[in-house]
Amino acid sequence: xxDARLAPRPLARLAAVVTGPGWRRLALLRRxxxxxxxxxxxxxxxxxxxxxxxxVLVAAVDVPAGSTLHAPDLAVRQWPPDLVPAGVLRExxxxxxxVLVGAARAGEPLTDTRLAGAAAVFGAPAGAAAVPVRLAxxxxxxxxxxxxxVDVVTVGASAxxxxxxxxxxxxxxxxxxxxxxxxxxxLVAMPAEIAARVAAASLTEQVAITLR
Numbered sequence: 001x002x003d004a005r006l007a008p009r010p011l012a013r014l015a016a017v018v019t020g021p022g023w024r025r026l027a028l029l030r031r032x033x034x035x036x037x038x039x040x041x042x043x044x045x046x047x048x049x050x051x052x053x054x055x056v057l058v059a060a061v062d063v064p065a066g067s068t069l070h071a072p073d074l075a076v077r078q079w080p081p082d083l084v085p086a087g088v089l090r091e092x093x094x095x096x097x098x099v100l101v102g103a104a105r106a107g108e109p110l111t112d113t114r115l116a117g118a119a120a121v122f123g124a125p126a127g128a129a130a131v132p133v134r135l136a137x138x139x140x141x142x143x144x145x146x147x148x149x150v151d152v153v154t155v156g157a158s159a160x161x162x163x164x165x166x167x168x169x170x171x172x173x174x175x176x177x178x179x180x181x182x183x184x185x186x187l188v189a190m191p192a193e194i195a196a197r198v199a200a201a202s203l204t205e206q207v208a209i210t211l212r
Contacts, residue, residue: 053078057089059104064175069095069115079109087111099130099187101146101173129195130172133186133207140209141184144174149212150188152198154205165198166190168212 060075067073074092088109089095098115133152135141144150152166169188176184186209190198201207 054081054084055079055090056084057091057095057110059106059108059110061106063100063104067100069098069100071096074110077107085109085111087113089115099172128170128189129192130187130189131169131195131198131202133188133198133202133209135183135186135209136206137208138183140211141174141186143211144171144184144186144209146171146173150209151212152188152190152207152209154201154207165201165207166194 055076056079058075058077060073063069063073071092074095076091088111095110095115100110101114104110104114148171149168150171151164152169153162153164156163166188169190171186172189173187174184175187188198188209189195198207
């Protein structure tokens with residue numbers, strides 16, 4: 001049988017420390033205090049912060065400029081209140097069916113000024129319709145930005161008599177060319193009855209844009 005003094009049990013060792021010299025008790029207290037502090041830090045790190053997030057509508061996937069947003073493109077995430085941008089949308093219904101003015105990365109919050117459809121965003125009239133216009137001149141497309149005011153023109157019966165199809169149309173988005181040989185596609189807003197005329201003309205005639 002082994003001697004208890006050679007292999008003391010844990011309780012015996014603890015009693016020996018407590019009743020032993022003062023430096024042993026001090027070392028024990030320091031170890032216990034360090035363990036308690038470490039446990040407290042872990043609990044605080046895992047505990048809720050107490051600040052609830054607020055719902056923010058974000059792009060669920062990468063979305064190119066000029067895209068019409070639908071439910072699969074959208075998601076609601078909880079953001080810290082201090083980081084929420086002004087004008088942010090809160091629910092998918094606020095963006096469903098509207099046109100994205102500029103490209104958005106997945107996880108990027110969507111604000112009211114990022115979407116076309118509201119008359120006040122770019123000065124488009126109430127009830128305006130969006131019409132895509134293909135530009136033959138790449139240089140003109142490089143000068144356009146969302147919010148630009150333009151006139152849409154086409155060639156008239158005589159070469160020197162252009163026909164103005166729309167005036168003061170609002171540029172909603174400028175898309176990159178699909179190929180080196182194709183021009184930029186510009187999305188412009190104008191009254192619905194004029195938009196129909198521009199759309200019809202663009203099918204059979206060459207349509208151009210002039211900047212205001």
